[in-house]
Amino acid sequence: MPVALWALAIGGFGIGLTEFVIMGLLPEVAADFAVSETVAGYLISGYALSVAVGAVALTAALTRVDRKQALLGLMILFIAGNLVSAVAPTYELMMLGRVIAALCHGAFFGIGAVVAADLVAKERRAAAISIMFAGLTVANVLGVPFGTLLGQAAGWRSTFWAITGIGVLAFIGIALLVPARVGLPDAVAGPSGQTGPGLRGELAAFRAPQVWLSIAVTVLGYGGMFGAFTYIAFTLTEVSGFASSTVPWLLMLFGAGLFVGNLAGGKAADRNLGATLLTLLVLLTVVLAVFALTATSPVATVVSLVLMGVVGFATVPGLQMRVMRHAAAAPTLASGANIAAFNIGNALGAWVGGLTLAAGLGYTSPLWAGAVVTLLGAVVMAVAMVVRGGERAGRAGRRAAVLTAP
Structure with a gap:
């Protein structure tokens, strides 16, 4: 399998970690911001709702953007959201950081799945997609327990600093390893500035x-x-x-x-x-x-x-x-x-x-x-x-x- 798939998997790992690790850190977050655990739990539901919105809205907005560049832009959004979470002085800013990070979640996996499929032969496409999603599963197996332990030992903010670093690593990996103009069928790779079928074609x-x-x-x-x-x-x-x-x-x-x-x-x-x-x-x-x-x-x-x-x-x-x-x-x-x-x-x-x-x-x-x-x-x-x-x-x-x- 192409090494570029593992760059996508690192991005998936970071995104999965962002989504799930908060579950183990809610008591610390609630205590730090002096809110109830129920209110702290909105950081989970707010993230989930933002994922659903971003999966459609951001993907639609990026239909004519080169898919490698779109993935890089989404990772910048991911890094920014987790950075805001790591330094947030108030609960409201923490929620904002969660929303920013979540917006890239659905679009990253949606566009990333198309890119992953295009990196391999037709008969291996589902396997390629599974490697990208492997990052999400590893986040559940290892990332969440160790992220929780890190947050409990060094403060919950340390976990979000670590996730920010993972986002930077994924950005570098995608920039270096994913081929340019990947995932675009020849039939729709148009002239300069037009790299896809556009929103009308996607909606069709x-x-x-x-x-x-x-x-x-x-x-x-x-x-x-x-x-x-x-x-x-x-x-x-x-x-x-x-x-x-x-x-x-x-x-x-x-x-x-x-x-x-x-x-x-x-x-x-x-x-x-x-x-x-x-x-x-x-x-x-x-x-x-x-x-x-x-x-x-x-x-x-x-x-x-x-x-x-x-x-x-x-x-x-x-x-x-x-x-x-x-x-x-x-x-x-x-x-x-x-x-x-x-x-x-x-x-x-x-x-x-x-x-x-x-x-x-x-x-x-x-x-x-x-x-x-x-x-x-x-x-x-x-x-x-x-x-x-x-x-x-x-x-x-x-x-x-x-x-x-x-």
């Missing part, structure tokens, strides 16, 4: 029903897993009987599953994209249901937790590849919209899981809710494959009619 990609079906699968398929994961600490302690002190180590096992699943899913999607996604969504539904049924067993819980990470994140490269494939002439905005769909799925899954808890259905209910949401994603995926088959048959029929016309 959304006329394809398969693009919308792909986005729906992303929302439901990823949302089901994240809804279960959002409340997993309660399941582990209240149902499985683990001590609270063991939860971070169990989450590291889950993160290891994410890493393995991401890379394996990318390779599988390159072989057969549709079948891989449908199979993984059905498997994830089964894993979540079995997890809910066996959560009282500590051994079964550990196995289910790892499998949930492996199978759940194995869908990610394929989900991203599918929307790009069906918006092939102008994939950038569709790719960014799919990153927003991941975050919408996060919010949907957490909301549904929270409803089950509020209804008094117990601490395994988010797992059941996640299984139902994921099953809906599998159904939509099956429908998309049937519709796709009909589209192909229709095109074949029209070609045959033209060839046999007198």
Whole structure:
């Protein structure tokens, strides 16, 4: 694989660290700014909302910008946001720093996925995307625990200084390793100053029903897993009987599953994209249901937790590849919209899981809710494959009619 992919992975690592490390530092941040932990928690939700906005708005704004230059500009935004967070004297400025950093999140992964796919042969594109997303999974496995430890030992600001440094490293890597004018189909690489199909061309990609079906699968398929994961600490302690002190180590096992699943899913999607996604969504539904049924067993819980990470994140490269494939002439905005769909799925899954808890259905209910949401994603995926088959048959029929016309 091209070394440029690892520069993208470093950027993904820094962005993933920014998103998740705050969870372990909320008590310190809340104490420093003299706000409640609930108010401090808005630094997480504010980030998530900004990701969804930036994924579409910034990607749309950058449709005619050379994609390497766009990535470099987004990393500057990322560095600036984390620098503001590191020095913020007030809660309000801290929130501003979080918003600035979050705006680049969706656009970076959206544009980066297009660039990663263009760096390799067609049959290796999903695997290339998985390497970029590997940075995000490593952030969960190693970055968040060590970032939390650093913040607790040297003050929470030290973690954001470290993330700022990672952003600088990613910027240098992208500047040196990513080829110029990468990710642009020859058909749309226009004269100087025009490096893509433009916003109108990008929006035209959304006329394809398969693009919308792909986005729906992303929302439901990823949302089901994240809804279960959002409340997993309660399941582990209240149902499985683990001590609270063991939860971070169990989450590291889950993160290891994410890493393995991401890379394996990318390779599988390159072989057969549709079948891989449908199979993984059905498997994830089964894993979540079995997890809910066996959560009282500590051994079964550990196995289910790892499998949930492996199978759940194995869908990610394929989900991203599918929307790009069906918006092939102008994939950038569709790719960014799919990153927003991941975050919408996060919010949907957490909301549904929270409803089950509020209804008094117990601490395994988010797992059941996640299984139902994921099953809906599998159904939509099956429908998309049937519709796709009909589209192909229709095109074949029209070609045959033209060839046999007198």
